[in-house]
Structures are given as C-alpha cells and as structure tokens.
Amino acid sequence: MNDAIAQxxxxxxxxxxxxxxxxxxxGLEAQKEQLRRRAQQERSAVDKLQEHLESLKRNSLMMNLEVDKLDDQIRDYQDQLDTGIISFKEMEALRAKIGNQRTRIGEMEDEALQLMDEIEETTVQHAxxxxxxxxxxxxxxxxxxxxDDHVAQLQQELAEWEAKREQLVExxxxxxxxxxxxxxxxxxxPVVPIENGTCGxxxxxxxxxxxERARDGMEIVTCENCSRILYAR
Ligand SMILES: [Zn+2]
Known part of the structure; x- marks a missing residue:
C-alpha cells in the first residue's frame, strides 16, 4: 500500500x-451546566423562602407599630375625655372612636399572633x-x-492526539x-476501502x-462518484 494512503x-x-x-x-460540559442550573434553582428556592420570612417579620413589626399608634390615640382620646372641656356630643364621638380603636386593636392582636406562629414555622422550615x-x-x-477531572483527562488525551496528527500532517x-x-x-x-468493486x-x-490503480498503490485514487480517497485491501 502507498505510504501516503497508510498515513x-x-x-x-x-x-x-x-x-x-x-x-x-x-456532553460532560452540558451535564455540568445542568448541575450548575440545578444548584442555582435550589439556592433560589431557599432565597425565596428567606425573603418570605423577612416580609413576614416586617409585617409583624408594622403591625406592632400600628397597635402602639392606636394605643397612643386611645390614651389621647381618654385624656381629652378626662380633662378636656368638651360637649356631650363630642364626648360621645370620642367614646365611639375609642370603642372602634379597641376593636381594631383586638383584631390586630389576633392577626399578630397568627403572624408570630407563621414566622416561627417558617423560621424552622428555612433553617x-x-x-x-x-x-x-x-x-x-x-x-x-x-x-472537571474527567474533562481535563479527556482534553489531555485530545492534546496528545492533536500532537500525533500534527506530526502526521507534516x-x-x-x-x-x-x-x-x-x-x-x-x-x-474521507478514506475508504474498495469492497467488492464498490466504494466503501x-x-x-x-x-x-x-x-487496478488503487491496487498498484502508486498514486492517490478517488471514487468517481463521491471523491472519497480509495484504497485496496
Ligand atoms: Zn464513493
């Protein structure tokens, strides 16, 4: 066989x-990318839970501030009732306001308790x-x-083959x-054997x-149809 053909x-x-x-x-790089994406998704689910927990805490804080504010208002109305010189009608209105505020405080305290439970559960879940x-x-x-180790190993092999290829090409x-x-x-x-008179x-x-020319091995012979380089076995 022609040396060039063997090469x-x-x-x-x-x-x-x-x-x-x-x-x-x-394939390995794609697998790695998939694992990275999965890690990101799992982290973002936990981040979301943390955000939820923080918003519950913020709500709880706001609710306590709101209750304090209502408390202050009640005290203020009460002061007006105790010390102010006001008409009977104004007194009635103040008492009604106080009643409403107390009802509202009661409701908010219930909500605050529920919120505290939720915060507690979410804190445990988050941890x-x-x-x-x-x-x-x-x-x-x-x-x-x-x-990564596997990829590095394959790339090392690849580099070795590249070096061999370069030698051959030279x-x-x-x-x-x-x-x-x-x-x-x-x-x-691109290089195929002739099999029973046909191009491989x-x-x-x-x-x-x-x-015949392929059998002689004196030159490089190609398929008349597909132009592949042919050799005789
Ligand atoms: Zn062919």
Missing part, C-alpha cells in the same frame, strides 16, 4: 478519536432548607469536580492533506481501472 488512514483514525473525545467533552441546601451544594460541587504532502481536509469537511470517512463510502461501483 491518511491513520490520520482518519486519529480524527475519529478526536471527534469522539470532543463530543464526550461536550431546615438551609441545612439541606448545604448538603446538596456539597454533593453537586463534588459531582461537578468529578466532571510528513504528508501538503496537497494530499488539503484534499483530505476538504473531504473530511463533508464526510466522516457511497457504495457505488467504481471502474475496473480505479480498482
């Missing part, structure tokens, strides 16, 4: 390995979720670390490499002359 077959094998390694790296998240993040980090005539690269852009298998790539019959 082209080797080049093709290297390119298959490179393609395989590159697609495995791509649990934070703990779970820490465990999950450690797991995901370790999975991502393993993927040994081949430039136009032959160009011919191969041009075919490789179209086909995964497109499966169409090749001429007897082509078969």
């Amino acid at each position: 082209l077959i080797e080049l093709q094998e290297i390119d298959h390995k490179r393609g395989d390694l590159a697609s495995r790296v791509k 649990q979720e934070v703990e779970k998240l820490a465990v999950r993040e450690a797991e995901l980090d370790s999975e991502i670390g393993k993927i 040994a081949l005539p430039r136009h032959v490499v160009q011919q191969y690269d041009h075919l490789h852009a179209k086909f995964e298998d 790539g497109c499966k169409l019959t090749v001429s007897g002359t082509t078969v």
Whole structure:
C-alpha cells in the first residue's frame, strides 16, 4: 500500500478519536451546566423562602407599630375625655372612636399572633432548607469536580492526539492533506476501502481501472462518484 494512503488512514483514525473525545467533552460540559442550573434553582428556592420570612417579620413589626399608634390615640382620646372641656356630643364621638380603636386593636392582636406562629414555622422550615441546601451544594460541587477531572483527562488525551496528527500532517504532502481536509469537511470517512468493486463510502461501483490503480498503490485514487480517497485491501 502507498505510504501516503497508510498515513491518511491513520490520520482518519486519529480524527475519529478526536471527534469522539470532543463530543464526550461536550456532553460532560452540558451535564455540568445542568448541575450548575440545578444548584442555582435550589439556592433560589431557599432565597425565596428567606425573603418570605423577612416580609413576614416586617409585617409583624408594622403591625406592632400600628397597635402602639392606636394605643397612643386611645390614651389621647381618654385624656381629652378626662380633662378636656368638651360637649356631650363630642364626648360621645370620642367614646365611639375609642370603642372602634379597641376593636381594631383586638383584631390586630389576633392577626399578630397568627403572624408570630407563621414566622416561627417558617423560621424552622428555612433553617431546615438551609441545612439541606448545604448538603446538596456539597454533593453537586463534588459531582461537578468529578466532571472537571474527567474533562481535563479527556482534553489531555485530545492534546496528545492533536500532537500525533500534527506530526502526521507534516510528513504528508501538503496537497494530499488539503484534499483530505476538504473531504473530511463533508464526510466522516474521507478514506475508504474498495469492497467488492464498490466504494466503501457511497457504495457505488467504481471502474475496473480505479480498482487496478488503487491496487498498484502508486498514486492517490478517488471514487468517481463521491471523491472519497480509495484504497485496496
Ligand atoms: Zn464513493
């Protein structure tokens, strides 16, 4: 067999390995991205719970301030009742206001109690979720670390194949490499054997002359139909 053909077959094998390694790296990168996204989602769920907890606390604080304000108002109305010189009608109005405020305070105190319960439950739940998240993040980090190691290993292999390819390319005539690269852009298998008088790539019959020329191994022979480089087994 022609030396160049043997080298082209080797080049093709290297390119298959490179393609395989590159697609495995791509798959691992996608897997890593998925894990990262999952970690983000889980963290954002816990962040949301924390925001909810903070808003409950803010509501509770506002409610207490509101109750204090109503209390102050009642005291003020009471002072007016006790010390002010006001008409009977005004006294009635003040008493009605005091009554309303007390009812409102009662309602708000009930709401405040419910809110306190909710805050307590949410605090416990949040603490649990934070703990779970820490465990999950450690797991995901370790999975991502393993993927990184694997990718690094594959890339190392890839670099070794690249170096071998470069050596091979340097040994081949430039136009032959160009011919191969041009075919490789179209086909995964630019170099194929002749099988029972047919091209191993497109499966169409090749001429007897082509078969003979390939058998001679004096030159690079191509398929009349698909232009793949042919060799005789
Ligand atoms: Zn062909």
